[in-house]
Amino acid sequence: MSCSTEIVNGPIPKNFLSDTSKRLDSLLFKDGCLQVLDQLLLPHSFEYIDIRGVEDAFKVIKSMQVRGAPLIATVGCLGLFVELESGKDIEKDGQDFRKQVLKKIEYLISSRPTAVDLRNALNSVIPLLEKEEDLKTLAEKIKKRLLEVYEKETVENRQLVWNAYQEVVSAHPGKEKLKVMTICNTGSLATCSWGTALGAIRALHAEGRLELVYALETRPYNQGIRLTASELLHGGVPFKVITDSMAAWVMKNERIDAVLTGADNVALNGDSANKIGTYMLAVLCKHHGVPFYPVVPRTSINRSRETGDGIIIEERPSNELLQINGQFIGPEKTPVWNPAFDVTPADLITKVLTDFGNFEPKSLKAAVETLDSY
Ligand code: MRU
Numbered sequence: 001m002s003c004s005t006e007i008v009n010g011p012i013p014k015n016f017l018s019d020t021s022k023r024l025d026s027l028l029f030k031d032g033c034l035q036v037l038d039q040l041l042l043p044h045s046f047e048y049i050d051i052r053g054v055e056d057a058f059k060v061i062k063s064m065q066v067r068g069a070p071l072i073a074t075v076g077c078l079g080l081f082v083e084l085e086s087g088k089d090i091e092k093d094g095q096d097f098r099k100q101v102l103k104k105i106e107y108l109i110s111s112r113p114t115a116v117d118l119r120n121a122l123n124s125v126i127p128l129l130e131k132e133e134d135l136k137t138l139a140e141k142i143k144k145r146l147l148e149v150y151e152k153e154t155v156e157n158r159q160l161v162w163n164a165y166q167e168v169v170s171a172h173p174g175k176e177k178l179k180v181m182t183i184c185n186t187g188s189l190a191t192c193s194w195g196t197a198l199g200a201i202r203a204l205h206a207e208g209r210l211e212l213v214y215a216l217e218t219r220p221y222n223q224g225i226r227l228t229a230s231e232l233l234h235g236g237v238p239f240k241v242i243t244d245s246m247a248a249w250v251m252k253n254e255r256i257d258a259v260l261t262g263a264d265n266v267a268l269n270g271d272s273a274n275k276i277g278t279y280m281l282a283v284l285c286k287h288h289g290v291p292f293y294p295v296v297p298r299t300s301i302n303r304s305r306e307t308g309d310g311i312i313i314e315e316r317p318s319n320e321l322l323q324i325n326g327q328f329i330g331p332e333k334t335p336v337w338n339p340a341f342d343v344t345p346a347d348l349i350t351k352v353l354t355d356f357g358n359f360e361p362k363s364l365k366a367a368v369e370t371l372d373s374y
Pocket of ligand 1: 067068069070115184185186187190191195196197223261262263264274275340
């Protein structure tokens with residue numbers, strides 16, 4: 001492959017991020033029982049919700065009780081898994097079962113439109129539905145596939161974090177400790193493992209290479225101050241929260257070594273959709289000469305899009321902007337536009353850091369083409 005020199009993969013040291021005791025768990029899945037942490041209650045209370053099937057999974061994803069592209073994919077898949085496991089929806093007639101599963105997949109996918117992980121994961125079940133198979137075998141194969149989504153995430157996330165950590169450290173030879181900036185929440189609360197951008201930041205800290213992380217509060221829904229602050233405090237990671245509008249001033253006055261973000265939907269040319277405000281950070285990075293890195297699992301790559309044009313941008317209800325904790329912070333009838341994501345053009349991206357290597361945007365497509373289908 002022509003871009004092989006850009007790949008940083010390699011053996012991960014055994015003790016790399018081996019201590020999970022200081023990690024907040026977004027999801028508990030044991031003996032076929034699924035529970036998810038209600039993230040809307042954070043930081044005030046720490047409660048898990050039972051997920052007994054597709055309807056429960058849809059509700060927690062739509063309401064953003066669980067959120068973060070890789071996590072919603074896992075919760076969608078495990079929601080379908082526990083429903084199939086209960087056996088209550090399996091009809092005697094094979095065609096009916098296939099139709100029902102397809103309907104449930106479409107329903108789950110409709111919960112949040114921008115993050116491609118959910119679509120990628122659930123769509124990977126569809127080829128199984130097209131095979132001639134007795135019902136019991138088919139149901140077992142579907143469940144196996146759904147479980148794989150969960151199991152593979154942990155393994156691929158570890159490689160992603162290692163690759164991202166190596167890239168950031170090797171871009172700053174001779175610098176012992178780094179100052180970084182991030183947006184939204186991309187940690188264990190957005191995945192079932194360490195996280196994407198925040199996972200790499202946790203690795204910098206664990207390896208003694210982090211001076212400080214500036215975390216944007218991330219209006220309108222405050223995932224930065226509610227969730228990232230909770231994770232970093234819990235993990236003992238040095239950080240400061242800033243408002244989104246402070247980012248330029250911080251970049252001008254503080255030495256920021258890198259900006260690391262997540263991504264919900266990455267086109268083959270590297271254009272990356274992520275939480276609203278990410279594009280602004282990339283523009284600021286260009287101006288201040290700071291490297292800008294989306295940290296992206298393969299599951300967030302959209303193989304059907306050459307560019308970011310046309311990525312569906314989710315619009316959230318106006319109250320998510322107009323209210324904080326149920327209290328209006330502006331006149332109730334204020335007209336609001338509330339897009340939840342923006343698209344950072346590839347030319348503002350230094351490298352896309354992935355579990356299969358780190359690539360300049362121009363090399364991403366060729367690398368993706370070497371991967372197996374999802
Ligand atoms: O609206 P959210 O909270 O689901 O948005 C989350 C993000 O934008 C993350 O950066 C993204 O999902 C990728 S990182 C795991």
